Amino acid sequence: xxxxxxxxxxxxxxxxxxxxxxxxxxxxxxxxxxxxxxxxxxxxxxxxxxxxxxxxxxxxxxxxxxxxxxxxxxxxxxxxxxxxxxxxxxxxxxxxxxxxxxxxxxxxxxxxxxxxxxxxxxxxxxxxxxxxxxxxxxxxxxxxxxxxxxxxxxxxxxxxxxxxxxxxxxxxxxxxxxxxxxxxxxxxxxxxxxxxxxxxxxxxxxxxxxxxxxx
Amino acid sequence: xxxxxxxxxxxxxxxxxxxxxxxxxxxxxxxxxxxxxxxxxxxxxxxxxxxxxxxxxxxxxxxxxxxxxxxxxxxxxxxxxxxxxxxxxxxxxxxxxxxxxxxxxxxxxxxxxxxxxxxxxxxxxxxxxxxxxxxxxxxxxxxxxxxxxxxxxxxxxxxxxxxxxxxxxxxxxxxxxxxxxxxxxxxxxxxxxxxxxxxxxxxxxxxxxxxxxxx
Numbered sequence: 001x002x003x004x005x006x007x008x009x010x011x012x013x014x015x016x017x018x019x020x021x022x023x024x025x026x027x028x029x030x031x032x033x034x035x036x037x038x039x040x041x042x043x044x045x046x047x048x049x050x051x052x053x054x055x056x057x058x059x060x061x062x063x064x065x066x067x068x069x070x071x072x073x074x075x076x077x078x079x080x081x082x083x084x085x086x087x088x089x090x091x092x093x094x095x096x097x098x099x100x101x102x103x104x105x106x107x108x109x110x111x112x113x114x115x116x117x118x119x120x121x122x123x124x125x126x127x128x129x130x131x132x133x134x135x136x137x138x139x140x141x142x143x144x145x146x147x148x149x150x151x152x153x154x155x156x157x158x159x160x161x162x163x164x165x166x167x168x169x170x171x172x173x174x175x176x177x178x179x180x181x182x183x184x185x186x187x188x189x190x191x192x193x194x195x196x197x198x199x200x201x202x203x204x205x206x207x208x209x210x211x212x213x214x215x
Numbered sequence: 216x217x218x219x220x221x222x223x224x225x226x227x228x229x230x231x232x233x234x235x236x237x238x239x240x241x242x243x244x245x246x247x248x249x250x251x252x253x254x255x256x257x258x259x260x261x262x263x264x265x266x267x268x269x270x271x272x273x274x275x276x277x278x279x280x281x282x283x284x285x286x287x288x289x290x291x292x293x294x295x296x297x298x299x300x301x302x303x304x305x306x307x308x309x310x311x312x313x314x315x316x317x318x319x320x321x322x323x324x325x326x327x328x329x330x331x332x333x334x335x336x337x338x339x340x341x342x343x344x345x346x347x348x349x350x351x352x353x354x355x356x357x358x359x360x361x362x363x364x365x366x367x368x369x370x371x372x373x374x375x376x377x378x379x380x381x382x383x384x385x386x387x388x389x390x391x392x393x394x395x396x397x398x399x400x401x402x403x404x405x406x407x408x409x410x411x412x413x414x415x416x417x418x419x420x421x422x423x424x425x426x427x428x429x430x
Contacts, residue, residue, distance in 0.1 A: 037252050037253040037254065037333070037335075038252040038335045038356055038360060038363070038364060039252065039353075039355065039356025039357040039359075039360060040356075064363055065336060065363060065364055065365070065366075066362065066363060066364075066365055067362050067363050069359055069362070069363065088336075088340070088366070090305060090334065090336035090337045117336065118252070118335065118363070118364075119305065119334055119335070119336055119337075120252075120253045120333065120334070121280060121303075121305035121332065121334055122305045122334075122337070125303070138254075138355060138356075140254065140353060140355035140356075140378065140381065141253055141254025141255075141353075141355075142254040144254075144284055145253060145254060147281065147282050147284070148253070148279055148280060148281060148282050148284065148333070149253060149280055149281075149333075150280070150281055151280075151303065163355065165384075166355065166381065166384055166385075169380075169381055169384050170381075171411075196386075
């Protein structure tokens with residue numbers, strides 16, 4: 001078996017991310033870049049977080065290739081939301097965020113979630129001006145994901161292992177996910193959650209509040 | 216709610232894809248670009264296909280950001296395989312394929328699978344010289360995927376709905392997936408499969424053989 005390594009080419013968008021950062025700091029809003037592969041449950045976790053995180057004033061930027069399903073779901077929760085359609089691009093970049101910041105009442109918020117395009121690769125490479133990155137992995141995706149998609153695990157401050165209610169029906173080794181993820185990023189905070197049963201959501205929300213307060 | 220559309224920038228790699236195409240034609244090998252989001256089960260489907268598709272001489276190119284787990288799994292099946300590590304890039308492009316073609320016994324094969332990086336977005340945008348694209352969707356990813364990631368459904372000739380064994384434990388509307396996918400691509404051939412129970416695999420393999428024969 002032969003293994004070939006191809007060098008990657010990355011666009012820099014650091015300057016605009018820093019400009020976003022300046023605007024977030026001015027408004028006193030904490031910003032989380034929420035990432036996962038497709039269908040891992042980011043929007044469901046946001047819905048639960050919006051309904052259960054009493055005391056937090058949360059806004060959301062939704063990123064999708066096409067459609068506004070996710071923004072409509074967030075709007076139902078009563079939160080201010082803007083939908084970005086990337087028109088094909090597989091991740092949000094700092095400039096896309098910069099263009100929509102005027103549409104949100106940043107001064108009234110203490111937390112802004114930026115829900116990235118469902119993609120376990122590119123979103124981890126592009127800073128948008130966030131304080132931290134948080135990732136979601138559906139346990140139905142299998143236990144080989146940390147070692148195959150290392151960057152997102154390395155870049156994230158917290159990992160939500162979602163759809164834990166499916167564990168009895170999957171051949172998935174949760175301990176291997178934990179072990180491999182922590183080998184890539186020993187500081188990673190890991191939550192086992194289910195939006196169906198509610199498992200782990202209170203712990204996630206407590207951590208979220210603590211993280212915002214102690215920044 | 217505001218919706219903003221950002222224009223995408225695509226690199227062209229058509230010329231190299233055509234060069235690959237010429238080499239495939241010369242060797243008489245049929246080429247399938249196999250795509251999905253992370254953890255949908257592409258490698259498991261290849262394992263089953265390799266063991267059940269009697270009479271086909273199949274080779275595999277594995278594409279991953281990092282690691283060679285998938286190529287090792289394919290090698291266990293006795294098929295010629297090359298692993299490409301993209302070093303961060305979220306899709307295979309024609310040049311990556313061109314660089315490894317010398318490592319495979321193309322003349323001895325009648326079918327080459329190119330297993331793309333697990334990503335529901337970018338792989339659909341980059342031709343690698345394939346005859347057709349085939350995509351896998353794990354039903355655990357949810358029924359909103361066709362409308363949120365339309366290009367891959369439009370570009371594919373066949374869609375394998377995998378992990379059908381999980382259907383009783385998911386709130387997933389399989390008919391909606393079928394309806395939306397067919398609205399995007401009326402010619403799409405859809406198979407409901409499970410690598411755990413074997414459901415649908417004979418139909419998939421029969422279709423594969425017919426497709427190769429009638430090209």
